[in-house]
Amino acid sequence: MDYMDRGLRYTPTTGKDWENSVQFLPASDNKKLEKKKGPGKVGAVIGVVVLAAVIALMTGLLVWHFHFRKNVRVKRMYSGSMRITNQVFEDAYENSNSSEFQELARQVTTQLKTIYSKSPQLSKYYVDSTVQAFSEGSVIVYYLSEFSIPAGQEAAVDNAMSSMNKLSRTLPRPGDSLVIQDVVSSVLDSRMLSTSFSRYLRHSVHTKPNYIDQIQSPGFPNSPYPPNTFIQWQLRAEPGYIIKLYFDTMNLEKNCKNDFIRIYDSLVAIESRVMEELCGYFSPSEPLTFVSSGNVMLVTMATNDQKNYPGFRAQVSQIKRGSRETTCGGLLTGERGLLSSPSFPNFYPPSMSCQWSIEVPAGKVVKLTFLKFLLSEPGQENSRDCRKDYVEVDGKKLCGEKPDGTMTETSSTNKMSVKFFSDTSYVDRGFNAVFEAIDMADPCPNQFQCKSQSCIKSELRCDGWDDCGDLSDEQNCQCKPESIKCNNGMCKPKFWKCDGVDDCGDGTDEIGCGGCKSGELTCKNNKCVSEKKHCDGIDDCGDGSDELNCARNTEIQCNELTYRCKNNKCISKVNPECDGTDDCGDGSDEQDCNCGRSMFTRSRIVGGQDAEVGEFPWQVSLHVKSFGHVCGASIISPTWLVTAAHCVQDDGRTRFSEPGTWEVYLGLHIQRKIDSHVVKRNLKRVIPHPNYNHYTYDNDIALMELDSPVTYSEYIRPVCLPAPQHDFPSSSTVWITGWGATREGGSAATVLQKAQVRIINHSVCNDLMSGQITSRMLCAGVLTGGVDACQGDSGGPLSSPSGNRMFLAGVVSWGDGCARRNKPGIYTTVTQFRGWIKEKTGV
Template sequence: MDYMDSGLRYTPNSDKDWDTSVQFLPASDHKKLEKKKGPGRVGAVIGVVIFAAVIALMTGLLVWHFHFRKDVRVKKMYSGSMRITNQVFEDAYENSNSSEFKALAKQVTSQLKAIYSRSPQLAKYYVGSTIQAFSEGSVIAYYLSEFRVPVGQEAAVDNAMSSMERLVDKEQRTLHRPGNSLVLADVVSSALDARLFSSSFSRMFKFSEHTKTNHIGQIQSPGFPDRPYSPNTFLQWQLRADPNHVIKLEFDTVNLEEDCKNDFVKIYDSLVAIESRVMEEMCGYYSPSEPLTFLSSGNVMLVTMATNNKKNYPGFRAKVSQVRRGSQGTTCGGQLMGEKGTFSSPNFPNYYPPRTSCQWSIEVPAGKAVKVSFKKFLMSEPGQENGKDCRKDYVEVNGKKLCGEHPDGAVTETSKTNTMSVVFSSDASYVDRGFSAEFEAIDVKDPCPKQFQCKNQRCIKSELRCDGWNDCGDMSDELNCKCSSDSISCKNGLCKPMFWRCDSIDDCGDGTDELNCGVCKSGEMTCKNNKCVSEKKRCDGRDDCGDGSDELDCERASGTTCTDLTYRCKNNKCISKVNPECDGTQDCDDGSDEENCDCGRSMFKTSRIVGGQDAEEGEFPWQVSLHVKGYGHVCGASIISPRWLVTAAHCVQEDGKTSFSQPGTWEAYLGLHTQRKIGSAVVKRNLKQIIPHPNYNTFTYDNDIALMELDSPVTYSDYIKPVCLPSPQHDFPTGNTVWITGWGATREGGFAATVLQKAQVRIINRSVCNDLMGGQITSRMLCAGVLTGGVDACQGDSGGPLSSPSGNRMFLAGVVSWGDGCARRNKPGIYTTVTKFRGWVKEKTGV
């Protein structure tokens, strides 16, 4: 019987051994129950009643203790593998129905029983084992073992199983072993993921695929792509390659439920689900542009999929092929010589294989030193996300271990001689994309000519020193600085951009930038109008602030008084909750706060490109590229409905040469990612009408917003979706992180970007921003500054979106208007505040 195929159902042995942890209750002292003179008949009756009650209670306790408590057992499953060194692999071992398979499987299960018998903790709870598969090397056996463990004893059994190798060694050294006993080595064992043997599974499927040279196979979830995968189902695909080959698994689609607790795919570097051999766990929706290619360490791989009873999605599809060991992508290391060169982890930019180790020996001309810069560094896995404790996957440079995730170019190492050793090592579990690096020969005496050398050996432009930005990555360019007049002088010696003052975030690290901000005293709250009131007056039902902000986010059954800050439902009742719209909870009695919520969500998982500015395809599906016909990209816009776009009014102003205000001048590209690359996901539309705001001021950029109607509605897809429009009361607090996107110039005076760019920015205090911008900020403008920008970064584009995350959706906080059109450092960007125009947008578009 196969555990997986049978739903892992086994009945425990009916042994009658008492649990050694059970304690018997002490017998009662009979002398205390002897009749004594004095109480009389009533006393005797009371005594008999008490005696009977005590006996009944003790009987109940004993029955519970020895009957019910003993039967409370949990199923524990362990998976593992072991190498049989005195056997040679036969092709028949691939077929679980062959007599050869069954004979060897019987021998392995018998020996497993003997191994478990060496541990008293395991022997009494052991139910049985099944052999899942065999593979080459001499012969590797993959097994599942079941135990029925009393509640409270699980940890003891886990501990006993962790010493499986010692138990095997004990069994192997037994003097009276039969002559045909198997010789075992390389024993691996771990508790099976409980989700893989859930009692809720109604169906279980097992598939096998043996790849061949020059053949590409395919595996996919049942029904893909025509119908969603089935609920409450467990599936597994055992993949094999020929000897001296490894398996290449390449996903072209992964579209599952977002939460891995519900539906997931797990990949193992094994033929059974051994947790210490898991390579990756996936759920959610991955962009087709994101490489999802895995290599096994040997010639086997297991793909598992588990689904629950709700929300079924299209599933996955992947190509399966074999690659000869030693070919490109499977190897790494070697001798590198010369003035400069590049190298990377195996299979980069795809996932490197597990259980891999290699070394590069780098040599540059005599008299020079070696400098290695890591352009990409993605070596994170569960247990070492912070990159400090490199006990798992790592890169070692001159004895120093590196791991985790690091921004592009932030990791640099320099040698003291003309040689350097770089070692790459991956353990048996969880893989990542790895690294790409370049080496160059440098002058030991002047490693950064005409530049500033960071403490981490990185070279940056001299003018970036003491400008408030951490360009080095280790803050060394911002230490011991004399701050300019337009910067904040932190007490700890750091300089910070003035527009980070009073944004409720301690940028200095010592609170200097948040001093003298009009913040209220301890025990007081700051109202939206900057008035201070006692914390005790918050949510007391009275408007103590004068603008109602002390009565926001209050839990009360009765209705809330409507103010400019409260959310108004469709039935004209108001609620005090801040930003209730589309948060997944119905707060309005009429449910209007959860209407029209198919917006602001990217179908794909968030990109993991660290420090890069390229957006992933489909990451901002509301982004539009506005082209002037015959010219190309000029402005950005945002989708708010199948027919309407929002952009900036200054984009559609006449300039004497081009009629920008005329719909016939423009064409809109929706779903575009790379300029001049019009793929199947891209939709082109002409415009029917353009409606600039009637009060737009061409000199001050006040009311800088316009609407565009498409000549025909678009159908939403993974790459074309609307952004959520905020209610007039939606709050975008100072200090909040938001995103700007566009194809703007990549440097001041430079050319437009080819690939859609993204940058994280932070909303800036309005009064601080107004001071910085010479009093030009109106109430209809919002300021935001670049947090991570490089000196050449020119993220954003006129008319494009300022996208603000709220829950798992994005709201249109602003429209790119003016200011740092090319991201000049220490100058915030100015955006049109969309909340101020919500009524106008609805009046003109109905959205």
């Protein structure tokens, strides 16, 4: 019985009492009020028939409920493993067709039946068992058991199965019986029993030392994986070795409910041994490398009937047990040192337990700072008791996901104990940490000590940013003149004023903003009207803004705020472009929507500023020939780029306005590293905006035409161009990217950098920048403190997320390119130039 070949089977009036004392008024015609005669014989017969039908129906329902429903059975499969301690593994046990395999499998199924017979909950529902595989460890057997359970009794059987290990120990021990230990069992994931599967494939791979095997989805890389298919790969290593699995490509449908890969620290799909579930598209810069705890591993893949993708390819090798990737712990001494979970930054193995003893010179104490800390499991993201994987520092358990460098532990003596534990299911990337010897009397020399015991630069105190991660550096502050003084004693950057977000926490930064009273709607022209007038069909604001974003996407009078369809119909919906809904009726709002999407699954690594490979595939690097990177740009079509006009202004030495001056690199991630997916192009034309003002940077936008079209790939894609009416409101978060300097006066970044920023209120920014902000500029400030955000690059994109797409909100123009803390960045507003772009490029 192969469980993959067996799909699920299914066995297929209130009354009202009237008051008794009803008073009748006298009438002139008493005959009209005489009581009518009864319904007659025909009516009586009909009444009896209806009553009998109702009684029969009720009786039938009751009989079904109490008799037949209890016979509705649910097929339930349990997968498990057990260790046979009085047997020695033979090579023939790898072959399920060998007589040795079949004989031992027969003994196992007989013993399983005996074990189930000891439980009343299990014996009466048990159907059959099959042995799926054997592996070393005396002999470990992997099995599946089928039960036919009355509907509603599933939980009771689950509980009984959880006692399998206890049941096995109560068996008598005849001389020829199998001696069993370490019984593990759990209900099989129902997705693996889907009745929709039309193909079942099984592969076995036995790796050898110093050799790399390869597994991949069917058809990879030339065709998509097949639909409605279940595949499993049983991976084995030699005794004394463990499995290493490295995915160099992972491209599945994003929804794991449809297509998914599951990896098990086992040879059968035991839920308590699942290491990870994968779907979506992962960047090659985010390695997917897994290590088993023993010499076996199972990879499963399931697909449905829709949206099949290229699939995956992975390398399978083996590592000798006891090597550096499989061990951790030990004695660490000295003034400073490093420690990390096994295999870091790859996923650590399951079933690990390590202990470090750290000792620094006498008179000092140990300070441990976690540079990365990623120990999170599904369903345990906010767990405080750390019942799954954890790090324990001097008896204090730590788990979850923490921002880089914000978690610090300090000992009370010159010694510290650090333990790492991972259970049998779900692994993560783990941690790396640095320990150092510090003077307890002065733990942060010339720095500020946070409540978390971490140290930050003294100048970061009371600057409006939560550098400590616990706000301790922003409490009891004397605010600087360039900051907002909140009523609660905190300080906040002035460019957060009047953006509709309560940054202070007490509303101080949103006071005196000229907003409307409660119950009133603020129009785009700052007029106040009653909220009741929203979507009433009347232009109460005078600019039509009170008739936007109505519940029903109605056709309204066209104005500068409304979206105009190709059929010249204007609709009330704000930003309808490429949202998956045909709002116009002619599909024009959903045209040209092959844009603004990153193919790769977003990294969950916290606090990093390096972008992932392919995360911003519209980012372009503009090089001056024989010099290198100078400016950024954005792809808007196979032949056109958008950049800043000031990037193409001639100076005394270089003709930046000439196409021949430039080389264009598309798909680039690391400067001077030209991978196979990087495309180099020359330019055919450079078109700066005719009204660009090099004194004020007004109209700072330019277009570049490539000398030949580029083919899109997962690394090269266009960003979506917004409609002229597209709204990028204050306080919305956007992304800035580039290879600019990462610190003041520093050299340019090698790896593409990213920073999340927030759009700043236009009038507030204009005040901060002494009236230099025109209607064709927008401002943005960095969202998070505590990190040096990239300065970005002139001409690069300001990318605004909308649904699952990114729109080009702005072009990096002047100020501090990536809007570093307390210094807003100024960007060219793309919506103001949408007509000009269309005129010149046709895009």
